[in-house]
Amino acid sequence: MLSTDALGVRLDRATGARTGKALAKLGLHTVGDLLRHYPRRYAEAATLTDMSALGVGEHVTVVAEVVRTSLRTTGNGKGLLQSTITDGTSRLELTFFAASRRRLEWREEQLRAGRRGLFTGVVSLYRGTTQLMHPECRLFTTDDDPHEEDVALDEAERPIPVYPAFAGFESWKVAKAVRQVLDPLTEADVPDPVPADLQARDGLPTLLEALRLVHVPPDEAAWRRGRERLRYEEALVLQAELARRRARVEQEEAVARPHRPGGLLDAFDARLPFTLTPGQRRVGEEVAAELAAPRPMQRLLQGDVGSGKTVVALRAMLQVVDAGGQAALLAPTEVLAAQHARTLRGLLGDLAEAGTLDGAEHATRVALLTGSLPAAARRASLLDAAGGRAGIVVGTHALLAEHVQFADLGLVVVDEQHRFGVEQRDALRAKAGRTPHTLVMTATPIPRTVAMTVFGDLETSVLDELPAGRAGITTHHVPAGNARWTDRTWQRVREEVDGGGRAYVVCPRIEPDDAPGGSAGADDDEDGADLLAAATGTVGSPDAAGTRPPLRAVLEVVDELRARPELAGLGIGVLHGRMPPEEKDAAFAAFASGASPVLVSTTVVEVGVDVPDATVMVVLDADRFGISQLHQLRGRVGRGGRPGLCLLVSRAVPGSDAHARLETLASTTDGFALAALDLELRHEGDVLGAAQHGRTSSLRLLRVTRDADVIDRARADARALVGQDVTLATWPTLVAAIEESLTGEREEFLDRA
Numbered sequence: 001m002l003s004t005d006a007l008g009v010r011l012d013r014a015t016g017a018r019t020g021k022a023l024a025k026l027g028l029h030t031v032g033d034l035l036r037h038y039p040r041r042y043a044e045a046a047t048l049t050d051m052s053a054l055g056v057g058e059h060v061t062v063v064a065e066v067v068r069t070s071l072r073t074t075g076n077g078k079g080l081l082q083s084t085i086t087d088g089t090s091r092l093e094l095t096f097f098a099a100s101r102r103r104l105e106w107r108e109e110q111l112r113a114g115r116r117g118l119f120t121g122v123v124s125l126y127r128g129t130t131q132l133m134h135p136e137c138r139l140f141t142t143d144d145d146p147h148e149e150d151v152a153l154d155e156a157e158r159p160i161p162v163y164p165a166f167a168g169f170e171s172w173k174v175a176k177a178v179r180q181v182l183d184p185l186t187e188a189d190v191p192d193p194v195p196a197d198l199q200a201r202d203g204l205p206t207l208l209e210a211l212r213l214v215h216v217p218p219d220e221a222a223w224r225r226g227r228e229r230l231r232y233e234e235a236l237v238l239q240a241e242l243a244r245r246r247a248r249v250e251q252e253e254a255v256a257r258p259h260r261p262g263g264l265l266d267a268f269d270a271r272l273p274f275t276l277t278p279g280q281r282r283v284g285e286e287v288a289a290e291l292a293a294p295r296p297m298q299r300l301l302q303g304d305v306g307s308g309k310t311v312v313a314l315r316a317m318l319q320v321v322d323a324g325g326q327a328a329l330l331a332p333t334e335v336l337a338a339q340h341a342r343t344l345r346g347l348l349g350d351l352a353e354a355g356t357l358d359g360a361e362h363a364t365r366v367a368l369l370t371g372s373l374p375a376a377a378r379r380a381s382l383l384d385a386a387g388g389r390a391g392i393v394v395g396t397h398a399l400l401a402e403h404v405q406f407a408d409l410g411l412v413v414v415d416e417q418h419r420f421g422v423e424q425r426d427a428l429r430a431k432a433g434r435t436p437h438t439l440v441m442t443a444t445p446i447p448r449t450v451a452m453t454v455f456g457d458l459e460t461s462v463l464d465e466l467p468a469g470r471a472g473i474t475t476h477h478v479p480a481g482n483a484r485w486t487d488r489t490w491q492r493v494r495e496e497v498d499g500g501g502r503a504y505v506v507c508p509r510i511e512p513d514d515a516p517g518g519s520a521g522a523d524d525d526e527d528g529a530d531l532l533a534a535a536t537g538t539v540g541s542p543d544a545a546g547t548r549p550p551l552r553a554v555l556e557v558v559d560e561l562r563a564r565p566e567l568a569g570l571g572i573g574v575l576h577g578r579m580p581p582e583e584k585d586a587a588f589a590a591f592a593s594g595a596s597p598v599l600v601s602t603t604v605v606e607v608g609v610d611v612p613d614a615t616v617m618v619v620l621d622a623d624r625f626g627i628s629q630l631h632q633l634r635g636r637v638g639r640g641g642r643p644g645l646c647l648l649v650s651r652a653v654p655g656s657d658a659h660a661r662l663e664t665l666a667s668t669t670d671g672f673a674l675a676a677l678d679l680e681l682r683h684e685g686d687v688l689g690a691a692q693h694g695r696t697s698s699l700r701l702l703r704v705t706r707d708a709d710v711i712d713r714a715r716a717d718a719r720a721l722v723g724q725d726v727t728l729a730t731w732p733t734l735v736a737a738i739e740e741s742l743t744g745e746r747e748e749f750l751d752r753a
Helices: 017-024 031-035 101-110 146-156 171-182 196-202 207-215 220-251 264-270 278-291 309-322 334-352 375-387 422-429 448-454 483-498 531-536 554-563 581-593 627-634 657-667 671-682 708-724 732-741 744-751
Strands: 041-043 059-073 079-086 091-098 116-126 129-133 136-139 160-162 298-303 326-330 365-369 390-395 409-415 437-442 459-463 473-479 502-506 572-575 598-601 614-620 644-650
Touching (some): 017 171, 031 171, 059 091, 059 101, 079 101, 091 116, 136 171, 207 220, 220 298, 220 732, 264 309, 264 334, 278 298, 278 309, 278 459, 309 390, 309 409, 309 437, 334 365, 334 390, 334 581, 365 375, 375 390, 473 483, 483 502, 483 614, 483 644, 572 581, 581 598, 627 644, 644 657
Parallel strands (some): 091 129, 326 390, 409 437
Antiparallel strands (some): 041 160, 059 079, 116 129, 116 136
16 A cells, blocks of 8 residues: 555554454554455445335435434343334345344344434345334434534435445445545545556546545446556556566666587477477477576576476576586475476487496486485585586575585576565575576466566567377266265286386375365375365365265375275375475385376375376366366376376366366366366455455455556556666656565565566
8 A cells, every 4th residue: 555644544444443443353453444444345336325215135224313223132141232213114125143242232122213314225124014124324413413414314325335344344334444544635635656648648637536436426337436546556656666677677688598510409399209299399489499598598488287397498498508508497395306407308318328338429418406316316416506517406405505606507497486485586696797598487378468478578489289199088076975976096007017007196184183174285285175175275176965974185195095905916106295205206206107107196296296107197186176187187197198087086066166167177187277267266365465464355346357458558668667667766656566466475466576
């Protein structure tokens, strides 16, 4: 919230101590906070109604006088207040319930006999008597002031703002407090973050005008106009900061890493056993051109599962190595880091064997650096990185340690960027003499509007097609309570294994005694949920009765499967994030080799893990995962020449949102369509991170599921402003809004882009 003398006044001073204390429970502490506490909806403009003509189900407002009011305690200990009102001819009952009689005593005093006012609500019928349940009540202060009644009647014909509130401090009290602080303000009191020329170009109201339109609208068109202006402001503030950050990086110098004919990259391309897709070639050309420039590349590479991001990243790394530099690949888990190292070495063959008898004439090394490496291997990797013998260094957070050095770090590739904080990313970038080029990869397809909002300071490349030879994946939703379907699930697993395949079985928990009902993948850092789940929290839903059996756990399921006759004689392995690193490596190696062709795991296998022989993915309690995460999991199978099969086992009730999610997932393999649907179903929460420290969402009105046009316009405007002044100092009010809106953990979340 912008801070001026007027807007920074504390609410306990502006509205009184009692009201200020109540508003603090909503996270509102200053006048500015309260003005940004927008109505969540608007009740229809009330029509003053003749009480003799009331219709059940109508939303009405009546002017009436209280005849009598009674308060009592019901048999179950709750409070019940009933009041009778009259317009002089007809009568109407008002009914209020509360957890206790005490909570209605203030209402009893408000509705004492003889008082007149406006009563608004929906008409219902109870035992033949018309009533309003929990109506809004506005009592006139005096009974002989016609002016006050005229004002009240006029306001009753306007849309009624409905605010987020709580029991004991209802919406109408919030509205009263808003009017108390809003009415005295002048334009000088409310500095506007939107530059005047943009306001004039689009005919936008000023910030003060917009606040009045949303809080005290004369009609529906007014509050819609006010909201549209405030929505654009939110987009502009965010996009201005993203544009400013991008411009700052573009002003830095980087070492140009142009393509060197006849080098490692050409040798790698010549021996590729497959043809690059058009998308891989297009993105490769974009990346190559940026690496060849003396300005740091800042690019996001996203693609659906199996779209070939690793090959694109490797070709970029080889271009940098050819130009005399090194590349670092930062992965979030040891399993994924080790997998990347194996994949890169496998793709490069003798091109990764520099200094050995088997190495090609012009080769490099791929070093692996994780916290669990044996001391000798760790020392060797550190020396290879520091001496420049390793052109490519793959690692986890261990790469960030102070004693890790590079001879000439030219490219940083960050996999699953959202799992790293700003300090971690900067610690790696700081190991370069000049600002290194950066390539951010994500295996979670990101809807365009989210990419613009969260990754707006990066150029974005998308791989939207699969390499040739992929046989595809078939997905089925399996009801967990159906014994026949369950038996068939494990029969299919046996059939695939007997045919040379491998089978993943994914569970949301590690131990069976973990508390039920928690979110999937909550056990440790390596068993984490996806980007959107991190923003929105638990995605599961209880069954119709509101309860469900405990979530399936790895250590429980592995014993069950070893006892099932369908899987008799098969090696069944275990993999989860709490295992020691050497046990993880052994379990994964046994799975890949076929010694243990069934692997019971947590979501540690969600991204990056690549076993071409894996053909089956069984996900237990599948309704406890988000759509995007399930799509990533099933992307682990069908990566070789044989088709993949994904079986989603769940107790989701037909007709529930969870059931609909799983059925949708079974109907399509388009990851970008699924990501957009996931965002729409679950909403974006706060895309800059969960609301922090009691404050409301940093995006109060802007919705990335809906406002692509607004984000587009704000992005173009923000880049134009930064083009005129990279510091934005020309617009100090906009800078102040950025500093106020994007602070603390929200700023860190933004920095992760």
